[in-house]
Amino acid sequence: MKNSHMLAATIAFSIGCAAVQAPLLDGPGMILPGSDSASGRDNTEIPRIYGQIQPAIIRTGGGGWKLLEPAKGVYDWTAFDNMLAHNTVTNFRNAGPNMGYLTGVPQPIVMFNVFQAPAFYTNSQADYVAGECAFVKAILLHAPHRIQIVEFINEPWYDWTPQCKNWQDCAKFTATLATAVRETARLIDPTIRIAGPSRSSPYDNNFFSVFDANGGFKACDIVTFHDYRMTGTKRNSKTYAPDQNYGPNMPSLAECKANCDKWSSGKPVCVSELGLGTPENVIAYVIIAQRTGIWALCPTYWLGSATNLWECNYWDAASDQPKPNGRAFLATIRALNYTVTMPTFQSAH
Numbered sequence: 001m002k003n004s005h006m007l008a009a010t011i012a013f014s015i016g017c018a019a020v021q022a023p024l025l026d027g028p029g030m031i032l033p034g035s036d037s038a039s040g041r042d043n044t045e046i047p048r049i050y051g052q053i054q055p056a057i058i059r060t061g062g063g064g065w066k067l068l069e070p071a072k073g074v075y076d077w078t079a080f081d082n083m084l085a086h087n088t089v090t091n092f093r094n095a096g097p098n099m100g101y102l103t104g105v106p107q108p109i110v111m112f113n114v115f116q117a118p119a120f121y122t123n124s125q126a127d128y129v130a131g132e133c134a135f136v137k138a139i140l141l142h143a144p145h146r147i148q149i150v151e152f153i154n155e156p157w158y159d160w161t162p163q164c165k166n167w168q169d170c171a172k173f174t175a176t177l178a179t180a181v182r183e184t185a186r187l188i189d190p191t192i193r194i195a196g197p198s199r200s201s202p203y204d205n206n207f208f209s210v211f212d213a214n215g216g217f218k219a220c221d222i223v224t225f226h227d228y229r230m231t232g233t234k235r236n237s238k239t240y241a242p243d244q245n246y247g248p249n250m251p252s253l254a255e256c257k258a259n260c261d262k263w264s265s266g267k268p269v270c271v272s273e274l275g276l277g278t279p280e281n282v283i284a285y286v287i288i289a290q291r292t293g294i295w296a297l298c299p300t301y302w303l304g305s306a307t308n309l310w311e312c313n314y315w316d317a318a319s320d321q322p323k324p325n326g327r328a329f330l331a332t333i334r335a336l337n338y339t340v341t342m343p344t345f346q347s348a349h
Contacts, residue, residue, distance in 0.1 A: 057109040059151070059272055059298045064116035065135060072120050072131070075138055084110075084146055111195060111272065111298075112139070112147045114181075115154035121162075125173055128162050132177065133184040140188040151195040151224055151272060152181040171207045175216030182219045195222040198272055201249035202227075202256040208263045217264045222295070225256065228275035230285060242285040253285065257292040268295035275300065 062068060063079030070076055114132060121131035136150060156174045158164035164173055174197050185192040197211055202225035211217065229246035230239055240246045242253040250256065260269045271289070274297050289297055314326030 057111060057296055057298065059111045059113055059300075061113045061115050061154075062139075065114055065132075066116045066118040068139070069118050069131075069135055072118070073134070075135075075142070077139075077142055080139065080143070084143060109148045110146060111149035111151055111270075113151040113154055113198070113272070122160075123162065125162050125176070129177055129180050133180050136181055137184050137188055140185060140192070145189070147192070149193045149195050149222065150181060150185050151198055152178055153196055154198050155200050155226065156197060167204075167207055168210050171210035171216070172214050175211045175214035175219070178216050178219035193221040194219060195224045195270060195272065196220050198224045198226065200226045200228075201247075203249045203251055203259050205259070205263075208259075212263055217267070220264065220267065222268045222270050223260045223264045224270045224272040225260065226273035227253070227256070227271050228273070229253075230275050230281045239281065241281055242288050253288045253294075254292050257289075257294055270294070270296040270298065272298050273300045274298055 060083050062083045067079055068075055068077065114136065117128060117131070121128045132152070136152075140147060153174055156170055158166055158170040161170045161173050164170040178194065178196050182194045185194065197207075197216060197220070199207065201207070208217075217223070227246075227250070229242065229244070229250060245251045257269055260267075271294065274285075286297065314323055315321075316323050316326075
């Protein structure tokens with residue numbers, strides 16, 4: 001990457017004194033924050049770091065599907081509406097997507113992750129698919145144009161997907177769900193992008209082969225996976241650098257990206273859950289992400305208990321503000337942040 005030396009110098013400066021100088025970057029990637037779908041806290045955590053990060057995309061579950069649909073066909077949008085309120089911000093960045101008309105200022109892209117299905121939809125695959133399609137339709141009608149991306153599943157595996165006895169069943173079901181959700185969402189809003197399959201193992205070619213054969217990658221506009229190599233969700237988790245292998249189905253970041261490209265024929269790739277590590281590892285991760293053409297990164301576990309800003313002693317619980325070292329860390333993230341654009345549609349791969 002021709003500007004990586006300039007990026008590294010900018011970030012090194014930001015770590016030292018928490019000042020931020022906009023780096024000159026030439027790739028599509030971007031450091032972006034996650035939200036309640038993984039952090040374990042409500043969406044009020046996001047506004048508290050807006051001024052530090054200035055994100056352009058928010059990944060959220062809005063409280064979770066089972067909370068939003070407490071009875072079959074009965075929706076309670078309170079948590080979702082609170083999420084939208086928390087993510088409606090004023091003058092926090094100079095450029096943004098097509099949300100500006102809602103408030104007169106640019107707003108972050110919202111990627112809605114569908115997770116935690118209600119128990120009454122988990123007895124059969126048909127019930128699950130029908131239930132999720134109805135839920136997606138309802139939420140898009142409830143909040144027109146407030147969601148730009150639907151991430152239709154979260155870390156699918158046969159230990160929880162309905163009527164799945166092995167990984168083959170799970171991969172086929174995940175593809176069927178992707179196709180059905182895509183068709184439903186596009187009837188409501190033809191600009192909606194579909195993201196998935198949100199696997200925690202982006203090099204599982206067995207799963208990917210069945211998912212692909214059943215139309216899964218064709219249904220996705222954006223390929224998503226999760227990466228916690230830099231820090232786990234438990235205390236004292238072993239840390240891996242982005243150029244290291246993190247288990248058999250999690251090789252280096254560059255290899256993960258190349259594998260997603262192989263199966264999807266180069267559709268945009270988003271790390272929709274990214275465990276944060278040291279500033280040095282974050283810098284290395286973003287440089288590799290930019291060099292390999294990753295579209296977006298969604299760091300997660302910001303303020304939840306036993307997570308990064310607490311673990312590193314970066315956050316002052318009494319004042320609910322970052323400590324000086326936390327400000328430096330967050331300035332590092334902000335220095336990596338630059339303009340992201342929505343990917344174009346690919347009708348087939």
